[in-house]
Amino acid sequence: MKLLSKLLLLALLVALPTSTLVAANTPKDKTDKEIMRKVDALMKKMTLREKIGQLIQLRPSEGDITGPDGEQLKVEDFIREGCCGSLLSVASPDEIMRFQRLAVDSSRLGIPLLFGHDVIHGCRIIFPENLGVSASWDVEAAERLARVSAEEAAAFGIAWTFSPMCDVSADPRWGRVSEGSGEDPYLGAAMARAMVRGYQGDDLSDPNTILACVKHFAAYGAPQGGRDYNTVDMSERMFRDRYLPPYRAAIDEGAATVMTSFNDFNAIPATGNKWLMRTVLRDELGFDGFVVTDYNAMHEMVAHGVAADGKEAAAMAFDAHVNMDMVDCDYLMYGEELVRERRVSEKTIDELCRAVLVAKFRLGLFDDPYRYGGDRYETAMYKSENLKIARDVARKSMVLLRNENDLLPLDGNERMALIGPFGDSGSEMLGSWSAFGEGDRSITFLEGLQERFGSENVAYTEGCKPLEQIEGGIDAAVAAANGADVVLLALGLPNKCSGEAASMTSIELPQPQLELLDAVAATGKPVAILLVTGRPMDITDEVGKVDAVLVTWHAGTMAGAALADVVSGDFNPSGRLTMTFPYDIGQVPIHYSMKRTGRPMPSPDARAKYLSRYLFTPNEPLYCFGYGLSYTTFDYSDLKVLTPEVKIGEPVRVSVKVTNSGKRDGDEVVQLYLHDKVASTTRPVRELKGFRKVALKAGESKVVEFTIQPEDMAFCRADMEFAQEPGDFDVWIGHDSNAPLHGGFTVKQDIRK
Ligand code: BGC
Numbered sequence: 203m204k205l206l207s208k209l210l211l212l213a214l215l216v217a218l219p220t221s222t223l224v225a226a227n228t229p230k231d232k233t234d235k236e237i238m239r240k241v242d243a244l245m246k247k248m249t250l251r252e253k254i255g256q257l258i259q260l261r262p263s264e265g266d267i268t269g270p271d272g273e274q275l276k277v278e279d280f281i282r283e284g285c286c287g288s289l290l291s292v293a294s295p296d297e298i299m300r301f302q303r304l305a306v307d308s309s310r311l312g313i314p315l316l317f318g319h320d321v322i323h324g325c326r327i328i329f330p331e332n333l334g335v336s337a338s339w340d341v342e343a344a345e346r347l348a349r350v351s352a353e354e355a356a357a358f359g360i361a362w363t364f365s366p367m368c369d370v371s372a373d374p375r376w377g378r379v380s381e382g383s384g385e386d387p388y389l390g391a392a393m394a395r396a397m398v399r400g401y402q403g404d405d406l407s408d409p410n411t412i413l414a415c416v417k418h419f420a421a422y423g424a425p426q427g428g429r430d431y432n433t434v435d436m437s438e439r440m441f442r443d444r445y446l447p448p449y450r451a452a453i454d455e456g457a458a459t460v461m462t463s464f465n466d467f468n469a470i471p472a473t474g475n476k477w478l479m480r481t482v483l484r485d486e487l488g489f490d491g492f493v494v495t496d497y498n499a500m501h502e503m504v505a506h507g508v509a510a511d512g513k514e515a516a517a518m519a520f521d522a523h524v525n526m527d528m529v530d531c532d533y534l535m536y537g538e539e540l541v542r543e544r545r546v547s548e549k550t551i552d553e554l555c556r557a558v559l560v561a562k563f564r565l566g567l568f569d570d571p572y573r574y575g576g577d578r579y580e581t582a583m584y585k586s587e588n589l590k591i592a593r594d595v596a597r598k599s600m601v602l603l604r605n606e607n608d609l610l611p612l613d614g615n616e617r618m619a620l621i622g623p624f625g626d627s628g629s630e631m632l633g634s635w636s637a638f639g640e641g642d643r644s645i646t647f648l649e650g651l652q653e654r655f656g657s658e659n660v661a662y663t664e665g666c667k668p669l670e671q672i673e674g675g676i677d678a679a680v681a682a683a684n685g686a687d688v689v690l691l692a693l694g695l696p697n698k699c700s701g702e703a704a705s706m707t708s709i710e711l712p713q714p715q716l717e718l719l720d721a722v723a724a725t726g727k728p729v730a731i732l733l734v735t736g737r738p739m740d741i742t743d744e745v746g747k748v749d750a751v752l753v754t755w756h757a758g759t760m761a762g763a764a765l766a767d768v769v770s771g772d773f774n775p776s777g778r779l780t781m782t783f784p785y786d787i788g789q790v791p792i793h794y795s796m797k798r799t800g801r802p803m804p805s806p807d808a809r810a811k812y813l814s815r816y817l818f819t820p821n822e823p824l825y826c827f828g829y830g831l832s833y834t835t836f837d838y839s840d841l842k843v844l845t846p847e848v849k850i851g852e853p854v855r856v857s858v859k860v861t862n863s864g865k866r867d868g869d870e871v872v873q874l875y876l877h878d879k880v881a882s883t884t885r886p887v888r889e890l891k892g893f894r895k896v897a898l899k900a901g902e903s904k905v906v907e908f909t910i911q912p913e914d915m916a917f918c919r920a921d922m923e924f925a926q927e928p929g930d931f932d933v934w935i936g937h938d939s940n941a942p943l944h945g946g947f948t949v950k951q952d953i954r955k
Contacts, residue, residue, distance in 0.1 A: 255285035298359030314571035334755030336383035348400020357582030359575025375428025377704025380736030384780030391451035418463030474518030596764030611771025619686035633756030634701025650762020700736030828938030834864030882920035
């Protein structure tokens with residue numbers, strides 16, 4: 203090819219907007235058309251640098267930013283220069299107002315800033331950590347959490363939350379399991395949808411709604427060894443079948459933004475991964491909002507070893523059509539240079555900038571830059587109706603794992619000893635990423651129990667610190683136990699052992715707490731463990747020493763009140779595990795929907811050696827996905843497959859009778875699992891494909907009907923198409939992922955097609 207035609211071709215390629223970006227920012231309605239018109243008009247006035255400026259997110263609390271020449275640049279200077287589109291983690295409503303005024307009054311075009319924050323399980327009022335919320339199996343609870351969070355965040359001045367976290371994970375060594383909805387894609391998708399609805403409502407211009415952010419795209423929940431930020435290496439098929447569904451659901455629900463993940467995926471860091479960001483996110487999922495990197499994730503491509511320096515990292519991220527650069531400033535430092543060198547087209551910058559401006563217009567920030575925050579801050583926080591919601595979500599999240607001799611609920615006539623490092627700590631109730639939560643506003647377990655049972659009936663002693671002994675702690679605990687009729691032992695892991703950069707190779711109780719437990723158990727008093735944790739734990743050796751175990755999670759601002767509701771029986775526990783509690787850490791990663799393998803267990807010849815099993819440890823976990831007790835019992839019968847034979851594309855209807863066979867009213871989480879018996883790829887032994895929370899009075903029965911949609915039977919087939927296949931299916935409905943009640947149906951090929 204002649205040099206001239208080569209250059210022409212190059213120019214053409216650089217000038218052409220790519221298909222993925224053209225798809226972005228399509229007007230949704232008349233108002234949106236008007237918005238697009240306004241954005242076009244504004245962009246005509248903007249310089250290239252100002253457009254790149256909209257792609258920059260800074261964090262004032264990080265201090266000054268070091269420029270390319272080593273000079274120290276102030277966030278304020280960036281804002282004045284119109285080189286900052288967004289700030290994250292600004293500490294107070296006043297500061298937010300101050301920065302907004304600076305942007306509006308002092309930058310050339312007065313473009314308002316977008317304030318983002320990690321409001322992931324509450325803003326001031328803190329709800330349980332998200333893993334706990336998912337254990338409620340109550341999508342409305344998740345939606346209410348998000349709505350209350352949005353209302354408080356908006357009053358604080360925040361218009362954008364970095365939530366929901368949609369990372370499926372089966373590895374409790376990874377601390378960030380606390381932020382997600384557990385190991386199951388189907389439940390995770392339902393929770394993600396609910397949270398997007400809660401944050402964004404159906405009108406972003408409503409001053410109480412905020413932008414949601416689907417994170418961390420993608421597959422961040424599968425780091426090797428459970429070590430945070432570590433390599434993720436999985437097949438595309440595994441990604442599509444298990445990891446993609448919650449992200450997809452949140453995007454279908456209209457989530458306005460997406461965050462890249464820190465990890466590499468198929469050896470390319472997500473922030474520069476064109477396949478993830480363009481082919482999957484934009485083209486396949488049809489995402490038309492804007493993408494922000496995770497914290498410093500652009501520049502980290504240098505450490506990953508795929509970019510020689512910040513400039514190359516920026517080039518990769520531009521090429522992946524990532525809109526916003528969180529804190530590292532490579533876009534600002536090198537964006538113009540990359541355009542001058544024709545490595546990035548101005549058109550691309552325009553489209554990336556357009557998406558950010560569109561979001562700001564949709565939020566109404568151009569009509570009133572101060573609509574978030576302001577006077578309403580005073581009245582919006584800790585509203586009593588919202589505290590009630592937080593209490594309700596917290597009690598719904600608690601999971602009763604063991605209750606020998608019906609130790610719980612307590613009738614209130616017992617003398618109680620509350621013992622343990624989590625018994626009277628407000629701050630330890632908040633969990634990780636607790637936004638603007640205030641420990642001293644939390645109701646501690648002690649306060650909640652004393653309020654419910656009378657302070658004279660509940661004695662408290664700490665026993666030990668979460669990770670350390672205290673002198674005389676054990677003696678005091680033993681004395682307290684001896685003086686009581688029943689012991690509530692608040693054990694677990696502190697906030698700092700949950701969330702980001704909190705990976706652990708042991709998920710057992712810390713040694714000082716094990717010693718406390720042994721000493722208290724040795725008194726022979728009935729003991730209930732209240733397990734405060736943001737992750738599944740290895741409690742196999744401990745459960746047999748006590749009568750009851752209630753997982754409370756880090757239950758948030760209303761922890762103590764919610765606990766008292768459950769312990770007293772005012773509320774009958776209905777939480778069910780959404781992550782497997784392993785029998786042994788060596789089983790991890792572990793989840794209920796593993797594949798059968800060619801040498802499955804259980805086997806008719808259980809003594810045979812060459813089976814997929816461990817030598818000295820069972821394959822089964824301690825507590826499986828979906829497990830959780832109630833103060834009543836539920837029986838299942840009459841599983842009916844109402845459509846035993848369907849064609850591809852047709853739904854399947856199944857019903858079951860559920861009876862409350864105990865003496866108390868209660869809520870049951872009715873769970874439906876499928877198994878595709880013979881398929882073109884190996885399929886999980888079971889997959890959750892339906893659930894319903896049903897309230898049943900003592901003695902009452904209800905018939906619960908499920909409709910399994912064709913897409914619920916679809917999977918990434920051998921030909922890589924995500925679609926159904928004909929064949930026979932098993933279906934189980936019951937109390938957890940081991941539900942024995944079984945039926946079957948057949949999906950036939952539609953021969954007309
Ligand atoms: C986390 C994100 C978070 C971001 C902003 C990162 O370290 O991975 O989940 O949204 O910081 O605070």
